[in-house]
Amino acid sequence: MNNWVVAPMLIPLFTAVLLIFLNKRLRLQRWISLISVMLNAAAAVFLMIQVRTGGIQTLNMSGWAPPYGIVLVADMFAVLLVLAASIVSACCLLYSFRGIDEDREKHYFYPLVHFMLAGVNGSFLTGDLFNLFVCFELMLMSSYALIVLGGTKRQFRETLHYILINVLSSTLFVASVAYLYGATGTLNLAHLSLRIAESGQSGPITAVAALLLVVFSVKAGLFLFFWLPGSYGAPPAAISALFGALLTKVGMYALIRVFTLVFYHETSVTHTLIGLMGIATIVLGGFGAVSQTNVNRILGYNVIASIGFISLALAVSNEDALKGAVFYLVHDMIVKALLFLLAGILVAETGTERINRMGGALIHSPLLGWMFLAASLAVVGVPPLSGFPGKLLILQGSLEEGRYVIAAAGVLLSLLLLYSLIKIFILGFWGEPRHPREAHWKQPRKLLLSSAPLMLLIVLLGLFAEPVMPYMQRAADILNEPSIYIQAVLKE
Amino acid sequence: MEVVVAIIVGVLFAVGIYLILTQDVLRIVLGTSILTHAVHLLLMAMSMLKTGSAPLLGRGKETFVDPLPQALILTSIVINFGITAFFLVLAYRAYQKLDTTDMDRMPSESSRHRGQSR
Numbered sequence: 337m338n339n340w341v342v343a344p345m346l347i348p349l350f351t352a353v354l355l356i357f358l359n360k361r362l363r364l365q366r367w368i369s370l371i372s373v374m375l376n377a378a379a380a381v382f383l384m385i386q387v388r389t390g391g392i393q394t395l396n397m398s399g400w401a402p403p404y405g406i407v408l409v410a411d412m413f414a415v416l417l418v419l420a421a422s423i424v425s426a427c428c429l430l431y432s433f434r435g436i437d438e439d440r441e442k443h444y445f446y447p448l449v450h451f452m453l454a455g456v457n458g459s460f461l462t463g464d465l466f467n468l469f470v471c472f473e474l475m476l477m478s479s480y481a482l483i484v485l486g487g488t489k490r491q492f493r494e495t496l497h498y499i500l501i502n503v504l505s506s507t508l509f510v511a512s513v514a515y516l517y518g519a520t521g522t523l524n525l526a527h528l529s530l531r532i533a534e535s536g537q538s539g540p541i542t543a544v545a546a547l548l549l550v551v552f553s554v555k556a557g558l559f560l561f562f563w564l565p566g567s568y569g570a571p572p573a574a575i576s577a578l579f580g581a582l583l584t585k586v587g588m589y590a591l592i593r594v595f596t597l598v599f600y601h602e603t604s605v606t607h608t609l610i611g612l613m614g615i616a617t618i619v620l621g622g623f624g625a626v627s628q629t630n631v632n633r634i635l636g637y638n639v640i641a642s643i644g645f646i647s648l649a650l651a652v653s654n655e656d657a658l659k660g661a662v663f664y665l666v667h668d669m670i671v672k673a674l675l676f677l678l679a680g681i682l683v684a685e686t687g688t689e690r691i692n693r694m695g696g697a698l699i700h701s702p703l704l705g706w707m708f709l710a711a712s713l714a715v716v717g718v719p720p721l722s723g724f725p726g727k728l729l730i731l732q733g734s735l736e737e738g739r740y741v742i743a744a745a746g747v748l749l750s751l752l753l754l755y756s757l758i759k760i761f762i763l764g765f766w767g768e769p770r771h772p773r774e775a776h777w778k779q780p781r782k783l784l785l786s787s788a789p790l791m792l793l794i795v796l797l798g799l800f801a802e803p804v805m806p807y808m809q810r811a812a813d814i815l816n817e818p819s820i821y822i823q824a825v826l827k828e
Numbered sequence: 829m830e831v832v833v834a835i836i837v838g839v840l841f842a843v844g845i846y847l848i849l850t851q852d853v854l855r856i857v858l859g860t861s862i863l864t865h866a867v868h869l870l871l872m873a874m875s876m877l878k879t880g881s882a883p884l885l886g887r888g889k890e891t892f893v894d895p896l897p898q899a900l901i902l903t904s905i906v907i908n909f910g911i912t913a914f915f916l917v918l919a920y921r922a923y924q925k926l927d928t929t930d931m932d933r934m935p936s937e938s939s940r941h942r943g944q945s946r
Binding site: 469470487489493503507514518 | 848853856870871875896897903904911915919921925926
């Protein structure tokens with residue numbers, strides 16, 4: 337029992353409620369938001385130290401013992417993602433101080449972001465399937481409001497699609513919870529794993545696993561991603577950065593957690609399916625990114641393609657691949673937020689989202705150009721940056737298992753993404769400026785400052801991968817050996 | 829009894845999906861609402877409908893109904909209520925802004941200058 341486990345969920349929740357009452361006082365709102373996210377990051381670091389020294393930390397809500405009550409579980413995987421989410425959202429908030437118009441700020445932008453963070457952190461930390469659903473809904477409800485905030489025509493249309501698709505998948509989520517409860521009589525993840533291991537993963541349970549796979553795939557944008565590029569391109573850059581960095585990764589986390597902890601018996605069915613979906617996602621997402629001319633859509637397809645890549649690691653599911661998946665997931669959260677923020681500055685700078693109407697941005701803001709190039713190289717996995725170790729481990733893991741098709745798909749993905757991002761760089765930054773610089777736009781340097789911490793993190797994670805690796809190793813150990821998780825949750 | 833409920837769940841699922849596949853936003857909202865109610869019934873049927881008395885201790889009863897699915901349904905109803913309310917308001921605002929409730933007639937990406945909308 338450790339009360340700190342609930343802190344990353346409580347801090348944003350209280351902040352959000354507080355900020356609703358401070359609606360009119362923008363300066364105060366900004367400061368409180370930033371301090372709250374920093375506190376959250378500090379709490380995550382504190383938890384991480386506890387997890388490193390004392391193993392998995394759990395908290396039984398209201399003192400009900402695990403199979404009956406709701407349990408929160410902080411293992412290394414969850415804590416790493418909570419920390420990454422806090423850092424990313426701090427940078428997105430810094431960006432939004434200047435990158436989002438006052439109208440949006442006054443209409444509850446900050447409270448909504450904090451509600452979303454509470455949902456995201458809750459999804460990472462919960463150890464109960466139905467509680468996962470509730471946290472998902474908390475996160476999605478705020479994301480519905482965030483995506484439509486501002487109310488342009490395009491936002492309305494995209495939000496209708498976005499809500500419909502998410503309501504459908506949530507409905508299927510509850511249906512699969514119902515089936516699982518009917519079959520096993522429990523919803524605690526550790527207890528579910530135990531029960532299914534005892535009775536064997538029979539046909540019906542595998543079918544429920546496939547249903548959950550569909551649910552989480554919709555949330556993560558794995559294969560069922562048709563809604564994603566449009567929806568993520570509709571809101572302003574700070575919001576798309578939050579979405580691109582956090583929401584799909586929560587879906588991916590749920591997939592990894594459920595398919596390594598609970599449904600790991602029938603790998604020939606479920607994990608093969610995940611692998612096929614991953615390869616299809618990589619091919620479709622990669623070519624989608626190459627074929628688009630709109631900056632936000634290119635980045636949307638980039639998000640999809642990386643999700644496909646991480647799911648390949650889940651399909652292989654050996655030690656190296658899972659370690660790589662944890663590393664890559666953390667890296668991907670940071671780098672996707674960075675790309676969306678930089679693209680937001682680029683769009684504001686050139687006044688258009690279409691790359692064939694841009695040009696010459698390098699003349700006005702050279703720093704932005706080189707940061708964008710560095711971030712693109714990090715996505716692809718060029719060695720000194722943080723994309724490399726994760727990608728290497730996943731490819732190594734798939735080659736160890738003799739899964740050559742999967743490894744080939746991973747390499748193909750790098751080439752496609754490199755092409756799509758370099759296309760933005762060449763068309764957007766090189767050449768002569770086509771548009772006169774807009775007079776009202778005079779803050780790119782301050783905006784760049786907000787993405788600098790993310791850039792720094794990418795470089796540091798790449799350079800100092802060696803000291804970070806033990807943490808990833810610990811996270812992957814638990815994914816490899818479900819009994820560690822089960823013992824920590826059920827025995828206390 | 830469970831068989832009857834199972835059939836009702838199936839019918840509700842069919843109705844909900846039919847409504848979602850139409851083009852009118854209002855029908856789609858109603859469709860999602862019916863679909864979630866179908867799932868709530870499913871959740872209730874999954875724990876067997878009437879296995880004993882109400883789950884209250886100290887009344888001299890031996891067998892109880894499983895209270896957990898009912899708690900889950902309650903939570904899910906509240907969430908669904910919130911989402912349906914938001915969805916309806918959004919549909920209304922979208923109608924005001926886009927002048928149509930037909931999903932197919934909403935202005936498509938290619939017909940307008942994108943990027944100017946900020």
